[in-house]
Amino acid sequence: MKLIQKIIFITFLSVTGLVAQDEHAFFIKSIHDYTLESGQCTEWLAHLSDTIGGRLTGSENAEKAVDYTYNLLEGMSIVDEVTKQPCKVPKWVRGNKEIGNIRWGDPKKGNYEAQKINITSLGNSIATSNRGVIADIVEVHSLDTLEELGKAVLQDKVVFFNRPMDPKKIHTGQAYGEAVDQRVHGASRAAAYGAQAVLVRSVTAQQDDLPHTGVQSYADGVEKIPALAISTNDANTISELLKKWDVTVYLKNSPEVMDSVISHNVVGEIKGSEFPNEIILVGGHLDSWDLGGGAHDDGSGCVHALQVFETLQALNYKPKRTIRCVMFMNEENGLGGGKAYAKASNEKGEYHMAAIESDAGGFSPRGFGCSGDPSVFKKFLAQAQKFEEFLEPYDLYIKAGGGGADINPLKSQKGLLIGLRPDGSRYFDFHHTTADVFENVHPRELKLGAAAMTSLVYLLDQIGLDK
């Protein structure tokens, strides 16, 4: 059936009030057909991640991405209003490419060996001095080990956090969550015992030469020391060497924390015709780390959300509820955008009936995870069976657990918080690395994710939440 025939048929179904079940199934099929055949999200993603590139909060590229997505939304006839919502965000710049070497050998004989290591500064890290850091490495596998070792062992050393991601976790996000404390808190915890710097095993289950950056956070009142990630191959090498030798490392980086700047969320809105005060949000985050093109993280989430709007427009859909497409700024290192959005929304007394974030990559969608205030979320899990009936032909489920960093601040509005759950097997191969580029996103997988998001938005808009 041609698109125009579909539109006519949908209109016919609506006017005649034919069985809602069939209408929903038919519309969700149209969503998938349109997205898979004509969706433009791949072109948008190529622009965001190849043409613009990495979009670190506060960078010129981040502002280019704001303008680009603002213009896309402005160009859609279905959109009633587009705004750039200001938010104060930190600005951190990487500086020169980091330099790292290790040296080991028998000090009595003086026959040292040395090799380069693949490292990258963690977000918010301060720089080493101009001379760099030279120190012996102490390997640990948890933050708590530091206390056991104490100053006697750690003073003036480079602490090397080397706990790997657990390959046994079925959801890789969980394994990531369990390993990432070393990266986020390692520097301040080690600094408290006099360490000069920290090297953190990249948070990935892959064995390769790519260092993975990501946010790290200094605790108040503790000296700031440089914090860098190291590739898993090099981490394994050092760990092996340490079984036989003392290993000395040389590290040099030059990042800078600048003054905060004003950046923007981009917010597009379609006003609801029947329940305009019940808002359904779809979103992703515009900012990314600087190493790659932010293709999976989270260019994919942004173009998923944009595709929801474009598909609804192509299918001539008139929502009952207000639907917002939000490109958040600064998810990676501060959540400035998410917090500003929730604050403004709360001040206006808004109610987000549901917020759906896509921030787990552009892989084949497996379904949705949802959370929120227990009063709403538990009721929805029962209701979700009704939704799943329509999602089942697309192999999509709705399960408990999920949301998104940018939408979590909306929790107090007591609506649903929902995260798209793509297949997670490959996400942490690319996450926060130079490999997070457009060519590593599969066009079909990306489009399936957009179609899944659009289908859920449609069902939420049509059916609402059981009271």
Add this chain to the structure above:
Amino acid sequence: MKLIQKIIFITFLSVTGLVAQDEHAFFIKSIHDYTLESGQCTEWLAHLSDTIGGRLTGSENAEKAVDYTYNLLEGMSIVDEVTKQPCKVPKWVRGNKEIGNIRWGDPKKGNYEAQKINITSLGNSIATSNRGVIADIVEVHSLDTLEELGKAVLQDKVVFFNRPMDPKKIHTGQAYGEAVDQRVHGASRAAAYGAQAVLVRSVTAQQDDLPHTGVQSYADGVEKIPALAISTNDANTISELLKKWDVTVYLKNSPEVMDSVISHNVVGEIKGSEFPNEIILVGGHLDSWDLGGGAHDDGSGCVHALQVFETLQALNYKPKRTIRCVMFMNEENGLGGGKAYAKASNEKGEYHMAAIESDAGGFSPRGFGCSGDPSVFKKFLAQAQKFEEFLEPYDLYIKAGGGGADINPLKSQKGLLIGLRPDGSRYFDFHHTTADVFENVHPRELKLGAAAMTSLVYLLDQIGLDK
């Protein structure tokens, strides 16, 4: 918990007869833990697809694969018996690399342009003469169009079948099934109208330069003509050119159909302790096309099945039912192995309670599709909810529809026929091409598939089928 502790705990649960529910959930977690952490299927696949390489039926490589997997099974202490089961199979060899060029332009002015095209012989194709084929191209989009055009148009031409795979199908296997008639039957259908050869658009939704081979089948009583596949990029180019010009093609290939040979299925068996006459089969096919390394198709299926055995061995499992690991020969061009296996099994009066084939790639498993005699299969769909309870934490479903080419001949035994359903988004990017190599299989995705298969085998063995 360490593996040995797990084994003790499982034994404890068995001995004490503690709640079967918990025991099943715990064992399936152990299956996943072991496979993800220690499964050897990636190493086996590297050997099959990199070290041995493409394993066309009747080739030396195919026999190497027989020996390799036979030896692997022989080396497993859990296996009671390993056999090489003879089967008569066709032997087709590709010969030299195919040569293809197109030429177009204005014959009045004599200013022709020309370019090379990416082509590959389809399986069973005969060779062109030594001089090759030179003819004008006629593009069609379906087999039925041939009758409309008739000899008047098709005589002495090269028929170019150019119907693309439908990107809208959610399961790419369905889109493949709908497009593949051109490849399988195109040559004989076109020969009936006097065509000299056929060129078939590669059955993939990707746009690239890779020609995809695959089986084609000559009808009895019709002249055999050469049949070749062409890359989707070149197919699009020719289609565009044909809108303005006559396009002439030059094709030369040199495959040969040799005498049939004897090859082998490899069959490993663990004898059941309680119901030895109820057989549960897990399998894949050893043979592959020659262009790549047969990594997804179907090295992955073979190592999935082998991993089932290795994992059960590592967990010290003693099955109640007989479990067979079968590496079938000749799935790609004749099903010689599958037919020989079923024939021998039927002659012995065996009953395959369930046969599970993995032949859709080494991608993240989504679940299982099942079919079979209605009397059994419909009852199982109701029972499957019990199974799904245990599979749900691993995001695995059981749905209607599926099986496998090699196990389908077992249908008359009225057991279940089950196909592993991996995510299909990327399968036809690699299928039957030079890109079907080990590096394009993700180790984690491969292992998840093996763990899914093992879990289902375990549940079928423990619970059996509702009578």
